Amino acid sequence: MAKNKEIGLAVIGCGVVGRIRASFAKEYPGIGWIGLSDKNRELGQKLKADLNADFFSDDYMELIQRPEVDAVIVATSTWAHADPTILAAESGHYLFIEKPLATDAVESAQVLSAIEVNNVDAVVGYTQRFRRRFLVVKEKIQTGQIGEVRSTVTRAFMNRMAPMGEVRLTQDRRFLTPMVVSGTHSLDMCLWLMGDTAKPVSIFARSNDSVMSALGTKDATFGVFTMEDGAIWSMNICWALPKEWPGAVYGLEIGIVGTKGVIDIEDTHRDLVMATEVAQGPAYNPDDFKIEVSRNVDFLTSFPPGDTYNGELWGPMREETNSWFQRIYLGKETPHATAQEGHRNLVLTMAMDLSAKLEEEIKLPMKEKKLMEALSN
Ligand SMILES: NC(=O)c1ccc[n+]([C@@H]2O[C@H](COP(=O)([O-])OP(=O)(O)OC[C@H]3O[C@@H](n4cnc5c(N)ncnc54)[C@H](O)[C@@H]3O)[C@@H](O)[C@H]2O)c1
Numbered sequence: 001m002a003k004n005k006e007i008g009l010a011v012i013g014c015g016v017v018g019r020i021r022a023s024f025a026k027e028y029p030g031i032g033w034i035g036l037s038d039k040n041r042e043l044g045q046k047l048k049a050d051l052n053a054d055f056f057s058d059d060y061m062e063l064i065q066r067p068e069v070d071a072v073i074v075a076t077s078t079w080a081h082a083d084p085t086i087l088a089a090e091s092g093h094y095l096f097i098e099k100p101l102a103t104d105a106v107e108s109a110q111v112l113s114a115i116e117v118n119n120v121d122a123v124v125g126y127t128q129r130f131r132r133r134f135l136v137v138k139e140k141i142q143t144g145q146i147g148e149v150r151s152t153v154t155r156a157f158m159n160r161m162a163p164m165g166e167v168r169l170t171q172d173r174r175f176l177t178p179m180v181v182s183g184t185h186s187l188d189m190c191l192w193l194m195g196d197t198a199k200p201v202s203i204f205a206r207s208n209d210s211v212m213s214a215l216g217t218k219d220a221t222f223g224v225f226t227m228e229d230g231a232i233w234s235m236n237i238c239w240a241l242p243k244e245w246p247g248a249v250y251g252l253e254i255g256i257v258g259t260k261g262v263i264d265i266e267d268t269h270r271d272l273v274m275a276t277e278v279a280q281g282p283a284y285n286p287d288d289f290k291i292e293v294s295r296n297v298d299f300l301t302s303f304p305p306g307d308t309y310n311g312e313l314w315g316p317m318r319e320e321t322n323s324w325f326q327r328i329y330l331g332k333e334t335p336h337a338t339a340q341e342g343h344r345n346l347v348l349t350m351a352m353d354l355s356a357k358l359e360e361e362i363k364l365p366m367k368e369k370k371l372m373e374a375l376s377n
Helices: 016-026 042-053 061-063 084-088 105-117 134-143 161-169 178-194 211-217 314-330 341-359 366-375
Strands: 005-010 031-037 055-057 071-074 094-098 122-125 149-159 200-208 222-228 232-241 250-258 262-267 273-280 294-297 307-309 313-314
Touching: 005 016, 005 061, 005 314, 016 031, 016 042, 016 071, 016 178, 016 313, 016 314, 016 366, 031 061, 031 222, 042 055, 055 061, 071 084, 084 105, 084 222, 094 149, 094 314, 094 341, 105 341, 122 149, 122 314, 122 341, 134 178, 134 250, 134 262, 149 161, 149 178, 161 178, 161 211, 178 222, 178 232, 178 250, 211 232, 222 341, 313 314, 341 366
Parallel strands: 005 031, 005 071, 031 055, 071 094, 094 122, 149 232
Antiparallel strands: 149 250, 200 222, 222 232, 250 262, 273 294, 307 313
């Protein structure tokens, strides 16, 4: 596609995230046509009406094959990314894929292969990369301000409302683990910040499942990666915090120590607290799912996509989506995660789950087929 031709955009998945991204597309001058797909017809038709979009089908194949389409956003449920992504890649379209690339490492390798063979530009939705605080850290580390990274520690705490929403649409929850679904955001962030020298050669992890086993998932996974150059990285996530926890979704702490300095990141959102007699509901509100919760203390800005002002979302998901439009419309370089990084992230999160399952250190890299066989046994 020649640069500056108006883009025809397909958005597959019209839930919370598909709706947000399609709404930004409606306001981007370089996008001339918007088609939508969701297997939930009512949801998709409602978004079409709200945006005055050009086309809707409950069959994503019909949408992807429309002649108007140049670019595709895959915003289907976490476990339903692979098939539409492969078809879109085979059709030669620009791709924006929500994380994770797939929930099976073999499928993820097939997705990556389709993207590479067809030579399409494909990025993955690691939204937090678009926050000013992380961009400045990336810049400082890549320009050598703390020397060579030697030791990193990551602590992600999540309100259990997020996994409750995540697992609601499927009974096959084997691979919907804290690391695969959500820890992937922190894992991507830390590997991105650490830079190209951060090449994991082993992982030793432990998990536990207490309160979240009723939902078919685990509470927490903590692990230590060792890098090719001897650096170490402790990556830890727990998504079993109480529903009343004031953080809406995600609270993060990261410490990165280099040979010449340190960067210590406090991203728990405890710097902006509201306490009120007016009960605050969940931040994540899919149309078909209501969580009964009364929260009277709220860490504002803790909903990862951003915050609502005057009915519109402001924050990292806006920056990320609009930057992608600039990437495909203007040819601009952007900090999006590549499909290769998305695949690496899935393999590493699954390797953490495997190490925890076997209670053994896992040597990396590991072949996708071997990883899935060992996880499935
Ligand atoms: N980047 C971020 O910060 C962020 C935040 C939340 C969610 N996500 C990711 O975005 C994706 C969507 O999450 P959501 O919160 O919008 O979920 P959601 O449940 O609100 O929406 C997903 C939609 O996909 C539809 N769908 C599922 N399979 C489909 C198929 N084969 N064809 C067409 N439609 C299909 C469902 O009907 C549903 O409407 C997930 O992968 C999630 O991991 C990313």
